[in-house]
Amino acid sequence: MGEHRYKRSIKILRGNMRLQTTEKNKLVKTGNKMKKQSKSIVESLPFKIKDIKLAKLGRDKIDISEKEMPGLMELRRKYSKSKPLKGFRLTGSLHMTIETAILIETLKDLGADVRWASCNIFSTQDEAAAAIAKTKTPVFAWKGETLEEYWDCTLQALTFKNDLGPNLIVDDGGDATLLIHKGYELENYFNKYGKLPKITTKVDEEVVIEKLLRKVHKKNSNHWHSIIPDIIGVSEETTTGVARLQQMVEDASLLFPAFNVNDAATKSKFDNLYGCRESLADGIKRSTEIMLAGKTVVVCGYGDVGKGSAQSMKSYGCKVIVTEIDPICALQAAMEGFEVRRLEDVLDRGNIFVTTTGNKDIITLKHMKKMKDQAIVCNIGHFDNEIQVDALNKSSAKRDQIKPQLDRYTFKNGKQIFLLAEGRLVNLGCATGHASFVMSTSFSNQVLAQVFLAKNKPKTGIYDLPRKLDEEVARIHLKHLDADLTKLTKKQADYIGVKINGPYKKDEYRY
Numbered sequence: 001m002g003e004h005r006y007k008r009s010i011k012i013l014r015g016n017m018r019l020q021t022t023e024k025n026k027l028v029k030t031g032n033k034m035k036k037q038s039k040s041i042v043e044s045l046p047f048k049i050k051d052i053k054l055a056k057l058g059r060d061k062i063d064i065s066e067k068e069m070p071g072l073m074e075l076r077r078k079y080s081k082s083k084p085l086k087g088f089r090l091t092g093s094l095h096m097t098i099e100t101a102i103l104i105e106t107l108k109d110l111g112a113d114v115r116w117a118s119c120n121i122f123s124t125q126d127e128a129a130a131a132i133a134k135t136k137t138p139v140f141a142w143k144g145e146t147l148e149e150y151w152d153c154t155l156q157a158l159t160f161k162n163d164l165g166p167n168l169i170v171d172d173g174g175d176a177t178l179l180i181h182k183g184y185e186l187e188n189y190f191n192k193y194g195k196l197p198k199i200t201t202k203v204d205e206e207v208v209i210e211k212l213l214r215k216v217h218k219k220n221s222n223h224w225h226s227i228i229p230d231i232i233g234v235s236e237e238t239t240t241g242v243a244r245l246q247q248m249v250e251d252a253s254l255l256f257p258a259f260n261v262n263d264a265a266t267k268s269k270f271d272n273l274y275g276c277r278e279s280l281a282d283g284i285k286r287s288t289e290i291m292l293a294g295k296t297v298v299v300c301g302y303g304d305v306g307k308g309s310a311q312s313m314k315s316y317g318c319k320v321i322v323t324e325i326d327p328i329c330a331l332q333a334a335m336e337g338f339e340v341r342r343l344e345d346v347l348d349r350g351n352i353f354v355t356t357t358g359n360k361d362i363i364t365l366k367h368m369k370k371m372k373d374q375a376i377v378c379n380i381g382h383f384d385n386e387i388q389v390d391a392l393n394k395s396s397a398k399r400d401q402i403k404p405q406l407d408r409y410t411f412k413n414g415k416q417i418f419l420l421a422e423g424r425l426v427n428l429g430c431a432t433g434h435a436s437f438v439m440s441t442s443f444s445n446q447v448l449a450q451v452f453l454a455k456n457k458p459k460t461g462i463y464d465l466p467r468k469l470d471e472e473v474a475r476i477h478l479k480h481l482d483a484d485l486t487k488l489t490k491k492q493a494d495y496i497g498v499k500i501n502g503p504y505k506k507d508e509y510r511y
């Protein structure tokens, strides 16, 4: 693999590094007394979290949330005897929240040997991580990791006893998948040229990854090649992670099968929409305590997350303006009664700006300089590069941290803006993410995807959830909301050309 090819794939990495905050991770406990450097590619730790004493609080919250996650509970009932994941090593890289703890315990109930890291430096609920560590499940996550710590945690989650890798991966945003692919490329480069390429990227996070991979390479120059044959597949949680996988399929670099959980109707049409409809406001209000009614909110992007975000702000009595590049989504926004404008034309009108695009450089430094005094800027898309945080931090604006995940920037002319969660997803950085019930729909799909991969061991490619299973996930959750589903008669089923028990829609149907 030549240098050019190597550079091409690094482009899919996102950009900004968060500033070091004053809240350092001095409290992180490893639960490991042994300090000796091992020969293994990483020192094998039983867990690495903020504080094991939080386990009781975490367990209480898990007990409460389990009642709101009927999908996961039903899957436990269905599969805990047959244990379809028994004998499989499973790595998770997904926000370490209370809901994720319930997902982890479901995967364990189905027999998997689990190791877990978060997929964002701010999204861990420390009590959830503690409750999981208490059960002796290796978990590597705490709220407020540095980038170095974040990628070390991902490597820990990917490294089982004797340096074995996972058979199965649950990924959210594609970071675990990315580390494996980048490690593999680095080894290919070394095998071809007899040396490692120079680190040329100027992007801080990419430098962190490159340095980590060089450390691994020093310990074992064939580590990633040796673990890849054991990988059966990955199930990917979110839009941005699926976009990364699709790029890998296009340039023929995907090394193992992938299951697209995001595009199950019971994931993206619920979590992305109804989840964000509640958790966006939660994040903004917990961090700023601002009154939303009457404010002008600019929502950039009107996909599933944008729709939920715009609806949310409207429901609080905000005036909502939408920006879009896609005429279909723009027309949808207009016909919902939202004003559709270009961002540069509404900078002096918005009190709150929210990015929801999964794209980069949506709010630039130039934009931020032109915003109204006291404007609030945040992102609910997967990566922080929707907002030019790096450029803002390097600019002459003075940064004051009001509290973790709430920063005020004062520009030279005295104008101030607030940035939430350092541009990372505001609902997980400033609040606790989506509520349990909607995560039950998402995570039921994750479990079904893992069972599918373990059972079928498919060829490399991207797979979708069959519509019938999607309908099954919805059916389980309907009961919880006391909703009565109408049953088709045989005559009706024949008339519309479906089976009485579904599937009721063609794969192309968009909901």
Ligand SMILES: NC(=O)c1ccc[n+]([C@@H]2O[C@H](COP(=O)([O-])OP(=O)(O)OC[C@H]3O[C@@H](n4cnc5c(N)ncnc54)[C@H](O)[C@@H]3O)[C@@H](O)[C@H]2O)c1
Pocket (backbone or CB within 6 Å): 238, 239, 240, 241, 268, 271, 272, 275, 276, 300, 301, 302, 303, 304, 305, 306, 323, 324, 325, 326, 329, 356, 357, 358, 359, 362, 380, 381, 382, 383, 425, 426, 427, 428, 434
């Ligand atoms: N925070 C969360 O809890 C959460 C939950 C689900 C998804 N996500 C993430 O949110 C992001 C969006 O997900 P989605 O499912 O809504 O994706 P989507 O593809 O449905 O929507 C994104 C929209 O942004 C628009 N867009 C792209 N570039 C734009 C630009 N320059 N200006 C204005 N609009 C632009 C696209 O046309 C599209 O309509 C992804 O990164 C996804 O991974 C976050």
